[in-house]
Amino acid sequence: MSDQRPFIPMVSPQVDEPDAIAAQIADVLRSGRLSNGGPLAEGFERAIAAFLGVQEAVAVSNGAVAISLAIEAAAVRRGKAILPAFTFIATLNAAVHAGFEPVFCDIDPETWTLDPGHLRRLLAEHGATLVLPVNVFGVPPDLAAIAREARGAGAAVIYDNAHGMGTETASREAEALLTATTYSLHATKVLVAAEGGVVVSPDREVSAAMRRLRNHGLAQPLSASVPGMNAKLDELRAALALSSLRRLPEALARRRTYLDRLRAALSRHPQLYRTQRIPPGVNPNGQNLGVGLIDAPIDDVIAAFARRGVEARRYFYPPLHALDCSPAGLVLPNTDRLCAGQVCLPLHGRMSEETLERVEAAIHGVAEELEARRLSARSSRPALLGAT
Numbered sequence: 001m002s003d004q005r006p007f008i009p010m011v012s013p014q015v016d017e018p019d020a021i022a023a024q025i026a027d028v029l030r031s032g033r034l035s036n037g038g039p040l041a042e043g044f045e046r047a048i049a050a051f052l053g054v055q056e057a058v059a060v061s062n063g064a065v066a067i068s069l070a071i072e073a074a075a076v077r078r079g080k081a082i083l084p085a086f087t088f089i090a091t092l093n094a095a096v097h098a099g100f101e102p103v104f105c106d107i108d109p110e111t112w113t114l115d116p117g118h119l120r121r122l123l124a125e126h127g128a129t130l131v132l133p134v135n136v137f138g139v140p141p142d143l144a145a146i147a148r149e150a151r152g153a154g155a156a157v158i159y160d161n162a163h164g165m166g167t168e169t170a171s172r173e174a175e176a177l178l179t180a181t182t183y184s185l186h187a188t189k190v191l192v193a194a195e196g197g198v199v200v201s202p203d204r205e206v207s208a209a210m211r212r213l214r215n216h217g218l219a220q221p222l223s224a225s226v227p228g229m230n231a232k233l234d235e236l237r238a239a240l241a242l243s244s245l246r247r248l249p250e251a252l253a254r255r256r257t258y259l260d261r262l263r264a265a266l267s268r269h270p271q272l273y274r275t276q277r278i279p280p281g282v283n284p285n286g287q288n289l290g291v292g293l294i295d296a297p298i299d300d301v302i303a304a305f306a307r308r309g310v311e312a313r314r315y316f317y318p319p320l321h322a323l324d325c326s327p328a329g330l331v332l333p334n335t336d337r338l339c340a341g342q343v344c345l346p347l348h349g350r351m352s353e354e355t356l357e358r359v360e361a362a363i364h365g366v367a368e369e370l371e372a373r374r375l376s377a378r379s380s381r382p383a384l385l386g387a388t
């Protein structure tokens with residue numbers, strides 16, 4: 001029997017002030033200033049820099065182009081780029097578009113983020129010029145260790161923090177050692193512009209270069225840096241981003257409450273579920289709720305959640321080294337083990353009590369169903385002859 005109530009999707013974009021945004025967009029449309037550094041995009045840049053506690057931030061048209069722009073602006077020497085295979089394909093695309101040869105790094109088995117030990121070995125073996133660590137579901141990698149390894153090898157670090165807006169970490173200083181940190185404002189993210197991104201660099205020259213390059217490389221009418229690109233955040237999306245930013249502290253507080261509640265439900269079934277480890281000093285933003293499955297057929301788990309009206313979706317799947325565009329045969333043990341049984345469950349910017357209870361009930365119900373199946377499979381298995 002399937003649950004007949006509305007299906008609960010894994011992600012559900014959250015817009016808190018649709019009428020206020022619509023009114024502001026109507027003003028933009030009447031103003032005739034739709035893009036190219038209008039007051040809303042500039043206001044958003046100032047507001048997001050203040051939120052992040054940085055000198056300046058550069059607003060761009062999406063999180064993928066944010067990585068490309070940072071690479072170009074910092075003029076990272078082309079060569080090999082080391083990145084995790086457990087990420088969204090945008091990280092790989094940015095490296096390949098820029099002319100890097102990708103080298104896939106394994107993840108830490110508990111935090112699911114880039115493993116600094118494997119990074120060290122890959123840097124020694126490949127002499128890469130770029131490292132692209134990635135925030136996974138709101139949890140940052142060990143940036144201090146990664147920055148140390150990369151520096152020792154002379155490689156630039158561009159941190160793909162598409163998932164990390166609002167995550168608090170005790171090691172923020174480590175970000176000052178990086179070439180740039182990029183964010184996504186995609187509809188599925190904590191801070192939403194429908195499509196949009198932000199780049200922060202501790203190097204003012206890199207920020208200045210990003211401002212030039214995002215507008216086709218044009219500086220003044222007769223001056224240009226090529227190759228430029230069109231990576232501007234327009235005024236319509238800036239209106240959305242500004243509204244989402246105003247409501248971000250409340251949204252983060254809600255997401256953290258949901259994350260804690262749902263992780264607590266998962267932790268009651270350690271025979272089936274394992275949660276992503278949150279390192280000490282990290283307060284994640286509740287971007288996604290990742291779940292690792294222990295010895296359970298993943299398709300059965302997805303189907304059991306679906307029967308209860310809850311989406312369980314493989315995310316960052318398949319891992320990049322398993323795509324048909326990657327060389328065959330690469331083994332990344334921690335990534336492979338995780339991806340054999342990993343899903344994300346619903347976590348939204350706003351969830352009703354009823355929705356939360358349905359997700360909790362599904363977590364418990366699926367665990368009990370799977371456990372009952374395991375027990376019955378065990379009891380119907382014939383005893384091994386001669387076993388001692």
Ligand SMILES: Cc1ncc(COP(=O)(O)O)c(C=O)c1O
Pocket residue numbers: 062063064065087088090091134135160162163183184185186195196197
């Ligand atoms: C890890 C990661 N990097 C980069 C991106 C690209 O961001 P955008 O969709 O804003 O281009 C995403 C997108 O969701 C992502 O998950």
